[in-house]
Amino acid sequence: MTPETAFQTLLGAPLAAAAISALFFRRSRWGAPVLSLAAAGTILWVSLQLLLGWDGHEALHTSYTWFKLGDLEFKLGFLLDKTAAPMLFTVSFVAFFIHVFSIGYMDDDSARGRFFAGLSIFMFSIVGIVLADNLFMTFVFWELVGFSSYMLIAHYFDKDYAAAASKKAFITNRVGDLGFLLGILWCWSHYGTVDFQVLENAKLAGSGVPAAIGLLLMCGFIGKSAQFPLHVWLTDAMAGPTPVSALIHAATMVAAGVYLMVKLSVCGLFAPVALDVMLWSGAGLAALGGLCALGQTDIKKSLAYSTLSHLGFMGAAVGLGRPEIALLHMSMHAFFKATLFLCSGSVIHACHHEQDMTRMGGLLKKMPVTAAAFAISGLSICAFPYFAGWYSKDMILTAALVNGNYGAFALLAIAALGTALYIGRMFRLVFLGNANSDEAGHAHESNAWMTIPLVVLGIVFSLGAGWFLSGTHAAEGARMNGLFPASATEFLAHGYHELHHTAAEKGLVLPMLALGVIILVVGLGATLSFYKKTPGDDALRVKSPKLYAALERRWFDNAYDWYIANVQQRVAEFYAFFVDKFLLEGLTIRAIFAGIPAVGGILVRRFLFTGRMSDYAAFFVFGVILYFLYSVVL
């Protein structure tokens, strides 16, 4: 298979599946799931072929002209390079298993056709982002993932909260995307190109680049990856079905923002100021999200805060000038966070759509596979040594220390402690103790459609995805490196080993390992015992209602509500009443209305003021014809 056919298949298969499902299989029970799964399988198979057959150095690139405007050419191009390879592997691998899981999870849903068609259009869009070779094309697919996210959040559109959440996600993303579009245009007018390869070869030094370009391009990341201050949409987006939360709102789409930042960072488009902004907003959000996850009893919302926190980690890594580590964390995060969401889906499915953790409990014996997957991916996200998450998360903390950013290091350490706290709490509330509701009491393990993805993603990959970093370099000519295709590991391993080397020189490796273990033991130990005391309720809510309320409270949503109600609405009212009602309607139209009869008498009023819109339109057309006759004849 040539790279060109591979690229075409990667985009064509999901698009065809989506189109056929949407046109013919909307009501069918099995048509769309089978097609969608086949498309996801094709993507996985083709991308593995592509990655295993590629040496990992010379980028694969094909490009077509889309349309021409004068001298300006818009190109559609596909580029598989060192940054796209790990992303392609992660996305296609995680997505395939989430498709498998969805078949089990959505078995009792009446709108499976719509759901799977949505998943396929999402796959088309995300593969487009991964392989895009220029920013214009990225933007097109960027909007397409936004659309599919909107559509899938609103899957249960007859519930008001789901409809509102989808609208919120879409509108919040518009705010970020406006900045992103301006950034693309600015980059294009400044450098005359938006092609990633051309930008990278131009060897832009970050310090000579206008800060505004980086900051504006960052807006796209802030919207899509739900970064501060546009992070408000992600927790509401959990209104969608759980596989959607796992695939789109944890593993891939929100991480696409990080991927773009990595690509642009490799191109050197960020001025130091832009990197600093990214570092501090990322580290701040990491700490905030990690603590707020303790203030939610809904299992999915708690995990959503965890996603915010880890996206903050990735943003901070880019801000620290370590795009490789950011991409590494994105990849590891995709495995363990997808598993955590799939476990929550498995639990929710078993408890008949109960999402409140305080009403669960005691599921360890009833759902052993789910519990094992949750435990392993939980340890992975808490950075248990040699689990996948440890390689990346620990390295981000190390990077902050190596760079001498002690403030950011402190925030990230708080975030790491928060991770251990909320994972311990979740495990305690959901899997240990006794069942706190009838639903939890009658729960039983999910079927194989759901447990197989849990085993593959949770037990195998959340544990071992990072092992390719432990050995030295892969043997020359080897096609696999650990669990990854060797060509996909070049970029990640290079950045990791470089940082590891620097840290070893400064003697930071062992202290970091010790610190990580201390955080882990303290966090998990504290929550596992603390949350034992109040079965059926949240211990923090019982012991310290004020602190819990502060964590649960939606500070930023409230601030935006206040702004809209007290600023935006007031301005709109000013225009509505003063400009429209008073100036236009009162002083202008009413004056004419009163003036005409005074001049032309009551007859004019009777015949001209009919009140029927079509009459007025006819008068208007008649007037235009008269004017033309006048101007032609005279």
Next chain:
Amino acid sequence: MPVGILHHLVLAGVLFAIGLTGVLVRRNLIAVYMSLELMLTACTLGLVAFSKQNNAMDGNLFVFFIITVAAAEVAVGLALIVALFRKRGTVRSDELTSLKN
């Protein structure tokens, strides 16, 4: 028969006339609105035709902007119609006669 500027312009004129007739004779505001949009589209078709005739891009570019603005305008127009329906309970133009006298 080669398709030339004349064909494009006649097509644009016919579309415009159909739209105009719709605006004048239809009573349902949604239909009137669609007819209005048809008139707008006829005008943009004229722009494309002249752009092709002059072998220049500016007419085409203009059309891109018109399409963008028209999309925004449709959102506002439809919102107005919905608001009208909520307030008055009808979208038939002959029942909306508060401007009479």
